[in-house]
Amino acid sequence: MFNCISIKGGVGAVEGFHCGATAAGLKPGGALDMAFIKADTLCDMGYIFTDNRFQAAPLRYVKERNITQTNCILINAKNANAMTGPEGVKDVGSVMEALQAKTGATNPIMSSTGVIGVPLPVEQIIAGLDGLDFTAKDGDGAAQAIMTTDSYPKQIAFEITLENGERFRIGAMAKGAGMIDPSMATMLCFIVTDAAIPAEKLTPLLQENAKTTFNAVSVDGDRSTNDSVFLLSSAKAAYDEEAFEFALHKVMEHLALQMVQDGEGAKKMVAFEISGAKDDAQAERAAKKLSNSLLVKTALFGEDPNWGRIASTIGSSGVECSEETLQIRFDNLLVYDRGQVYFDEAAEAKAAKVMRQEQFAVKCDLGLGEGAFTAYGCDLGYEYVKINADYRT
Amino acid sequence: MFNCISIKGGVGAVEGFHCGATAAGLKPGGALDMAFIKADTLCDMGYIFTDNRFQAAPLRYVKERNITQTNCILINAKNANAMTGPEGVKDVGSVMEALQAKTGATNPIMSSTGVIGVPLPVEQIIAGLDGLDFTAKDGDGAAQAIMTTDSYPKQIAFEITLENGERFRIGAMAKGAGMIDPSMATMLCFIVTDAAIPAEKLTPLLQENAKTTFNAVSVDGDRSTNDSVFLLSSAKAAYDEEAFEFALHKVMEHLALQMVQDGEGAKKMVAFEISGAKDDAQAERAAKKLSNSLLVKTALFGEDPNWGRIASTIGSSGVECSEETLQIRFDNLLVYDRGQVYFDEAAEAKAAKVMRQEQFAVKCDLGLGEGAFTAYGCDLGYEYVKINADYRT
Numbered sequence: 001m002f003n004c005i006s007i008k009g010g011v012g013a014v015e016g017f018h019c020g021a022t023a024a025g026l027k028p029g030g031a032l033d034m035a036f037i038k039a040d041t042l043c044d045m046g047y048i049f050t051d052n053r054f055q056a057a058p059l060r061y062v063k064e065r066n067i068t069q070t071n072c073i074l075i076n077a078k079n080a081n082a083m084t085g086p087e088g089v090k091d092v093g094s095v096m097e098a099l100q101a102k103t104g105a106t107n108p109i110m111s112s113t114g115v116i117g118v119p120l121p122v123e124q125i126i127a128g129l130d131g132l133d134f135t136a137k138d139g140d141g142a143a144q145a146i147m148t149t150d151s152y153p154k155q156i157a158f159e160i161t162l163e164n165g166e167r168f169r170i171g172a173m174a175k176g177a178g179m180i181d182p183s184m185a186t187m188l189c190f191i192v193t194d195a196a197i198p199a200e201k202l203t204p205l206l207q208e209n210a211k212t213t214f215n216a217v218s219v220d221g222d223r224s225t226n227d228s229v230f231l232l233s234s235a236k237a238a239y240d241e242e243a244f245e246f247a248l249h250k251v252m253e254h255l256a257l258q259m260v261q262d263g264e265g266a267k268k269m270v271a272f273e274i275s276g277a278k279d280d281a282q283a284e285r286a287a288k289k290l291s292n293s294l295l296v297k298t299a300l301f302g303e304d305p306n307w308g309r310i311a312s313t314i315g316s317s318g319v320e321c322s323e324e325t326l327q328i329r330f331d332n333l334l335v336y337d338r339g340q341v342y343f344d345e346a347a348e349a350k351a352a353k354v355m356r357q358e359q360f361a362v363k364c365d366l367g368l369g370e371g372a373f374t375a376y377g378c379d380l381g382y383e384y385v386k387i388n389a390d391y392r393t
Numbered sequence: 394m395f396n397c398i399s400i401k402g403g404v405g406a407v408e409g410f411h412c413g414a415t416a417a418g419l420k421p422g423g424a425l426d427m428a429f430i431k432a433d434t435l436c437d438m439g440y441i442f443t444d445n446r447f448q449a450a451p452l453r454y455v456k457e458r459n460i461t462q463t464n465c466i467l468i469n470a471k472n473a474n475a476m477t478g479p480e481g482v483k484d485v486g487s488v489m490e491a492l493q494a495k496t497g498a499t500n501p502i503m504s505s506t507g508v509i510g511v512p513l514p515v516e517q518i519i520a521g522l523d524g525l526d527f528t529a530k531d532g533d534g535a536a537q538a539i540m541t542t543d544s545y546p547k548q549i550a551f552e553i554t555l556e557n558g559e560r561f562r563i564g565a566m567a568k569g570a571g572m573i574d575p576s577m578a579t580m581l582c583f584i585v586t587d588a589a590i591p592a593e594k595l596t597p598l599l600q601e602n603a604k605t606t607f608n609a610v611s612v613d614g615d616r617s618t619n620d621s622v623f624l625l626s627s628a629k630a631a632y633d634e635e636a637f638e639f640a641l642h643k644v645m646e647h648l649a650l651q652m653v654q655d656g657e658g659a660k661k662m663v664a665f666e667i668s669g670a671k672d673d674a675q676a677e678r679a680a681k682k683l684s685n686s687l688l689v690k691t692a693l694f695g696e697d698p699n700w701g702r703i704a705s706t707i708g709s710s711g712v713e714c715s716e717e718t719l720q721i722r723f724d725n726l727l728v729y730d731r732g733q734v735y736f737d738e739a740a741e742a743k744a745a746k747v748m749r750q751e752q753f754a755v756k757c758d759l760g761l762g763e764g765a766f767t768a769y770g771c772d773l774g775y776e777y778v779k780i781n782a783d784y785r786t
Contacts, residue, residue, distance in 0.1 A: 053708040053709075054714075086732075115701060116702070117704065224705055294687070311475075312509055312617055315446040315618060319446075324478075341510055341511075343510065385773065
């Protein structure tokens with residue numbers, strides 16, 4: 001038994017962690033574009049990095065130095081420092097030296113998002129350090145600074161009270177929008193906690209919970225050069241395995257769903273719930289095929305209850321399925337039931353009404369087994385094309 | 394040695410084959426919506442059908458009856474007769490009975506494209522038969538009638554003269570646009586010839602040539618419920634293996650490229666040429682990943698020479714690659730060369746100029762082996778969203 005309540009402040013909500021932001025001139029118009037997270041003590045760190053073959057320089061910096069403990073992360077927008085070769089990693093080193101000189105940080109690391117293939121503006125970023133107040137607790141500013149095509153900042157924090165009255169906190173911020181296959185839209189997530197979680201559990205817990213959260217809103221293997229999830233623990237407070245896993249999942253789920261809802265130009269969030277598959281892997285395959293189908297996405301945008309496209313997409317996903325066992329529902333409205341079509345004018349009007357909601361579910365029961373998975377997707381409309389046709393300019 | 398010249402007439406260009414169309418009221422405004430191909434003699438038939446699990450009724454009709462010879466194909470637009478259960482197959486039978494009664498055709502078959510999950514309008518189609526002139530050679534009308542979201546009809550024919558002066562012809566028509574992963578936009582193709590090709594070679598030749606033509610413009614396993622390619626041979630004329638394979642490939646390549654160029658709302662056709670991959674399979678994987686990437690497609694639309702997206706997409710394709718061996722070119726303009734970025738303002742202006750063309754190539758040499766593959770793709774703009782947001786309405 002434990003109690004988990006939502007609190008304000010994001011990363012800054014956790015005792016012993018500071019965060020803030022500045023405008024280093026990377027974004028135009030004086031917008032916040034550099035952020036930091038700094039801990040009072042050296043923290044154990046777990047992380048998941050992109051499986052893209054071209055991992056960005058800041059990721060390679062962490063791996064080359066095998067950094068597993070840190071007390072400072074510097075984050076910049078507008079430049080991914082990816083495809084920048086050995087020079088890119090050296091550039092990270094130069095910035096980290098300046099950061100250490102300024103703050104005395106131990107093993108500071110960096111996280112970047114933005115355009116690929118342009119050298120990191122090292123001098124500009126080092127100059128930007130002067131604008132950071134390393135004693136601040138400005139979660140709002142930090143979450144704002146790391147945004148790229150995001151239309152709103154994403155952060156969350158919880159306080160967990162255990163049965164014995166002991167407490168710990170977990171706070172996080174993330175950036176990412178348009179988790180659309182093949183996405184490449186960079187996803188960054190920073191989670192901090194004072195829970196005394198054993199160091200060796202940090203990365204496995206991230207990996208386990210990513211499956212049903214961040215990986216349910218994008219597709220495995222379709223990662224940008226910079227995608228990263230970090231988990232830092234100061235181990236200063238209480239710990240309970242069940243409570244921590246609950247809270248961590250809630251944090252990751254919340255941020256993943258916020259990314260879908262903030263899909264570039266997207267207006268709707270749709271849960272693609274597959275059940276009755278031969279196994280969970282088949283359910284996952286069908287669900288992700290739906291959430292990533294261009295034709296399904298444009299039908300969502302057009303609020304067109306085109307269940308035929310849903311069926312055809314499942315049929316092409318390579319999973320076992322049959323017309324005689326398949327059921328398709330929009331929320332709870334049954335439109336196709338094992339060979340029977342329930343889609344007269346009245347049903348179509350009802351289905352269209354379901355689709356006019358900002359959130360709804362497309363539920364497909366394959367009727368063959370116990371496999372289930374839910375993937376989340378958004379619609380794709382003119383706005384998406386507009387944002388991505390001239391992202392760099 | 395042989396001579397292959399382009400001739401007019403499409404399917405109708407081949408002696409002994411008739412074709413034509415009528416307006417059965419399936420499309421609004423009196424547009425042509427039903428077509429036929431009829432041969433004077435019983436023809437051997439090869440075919441490739443979709444690997445979608447929900448194969449449409451007309452495909453199941455052919456397979457259930459194991460039809461390998463026919464002299465008549467009836468084609469309708471606006472209704473796919475898919476997800477229509479055993480009733481759908483019965484409906485095909487009813488139409489075929491009426492067609493037989495009218496024309497005396499042997500093993501007539503049907504091919505449909507349009508909306509999924511709506512019963513075939515059998516009476517309307519049977520009534521439409523009266524509008525067909527089975528002695529016509531109206532390739533233009535037939536190619537027009539089978540269009541759905543296509544913006545122009547697609548047909549081609551060749552006459553091949555062998556060294557000994559003997560001749561044969563091959564003619565074809567197709568429909569399909571927006572071969573975009575996951576496409577589901579139905580692709581139909583009908584090829585007829587009087588070449589005396591051995592019956593057992595028909596299907597294998599289609600399969601072999603589909604790899605570098607129709608399958609290079611969409612993605613294996615991403616097929617609609619109705620995708621079909623038919624090859625009918627009357628065996629009345631000459632035959633030469635090399636000459637026939639040459640002509641068949643030319644026919645299929647031409648129609649496949651026409652489909653890309655007619656991508657729904659697309660303005661550009663781009664060849665994604667991968668070379669230097671570990672093997673051909675890896676090259677194919679990387680090429681198709683590029684041709685199907687939403688972010689690459691929108692960058693094409695925006696005429697934005699965003700080579701970083703190209704690199705990131707290759708990096709996420711799962712093929713072996715390295716920053717130290719990769720080269721990226723827009724046509725012959727080298728922008729990324731094994732760690733070196735050649736992308737100053739002048740290069741960017743040149744790259745943008747390449748992208749303003751209606752056709753160009755994105756060439757990526759992975760620098761690791763001899764594997765090569767070219768996939769074809771189109772841009773994705775507002776028009777695509779518009780067409781697909783309300784396809785049914």
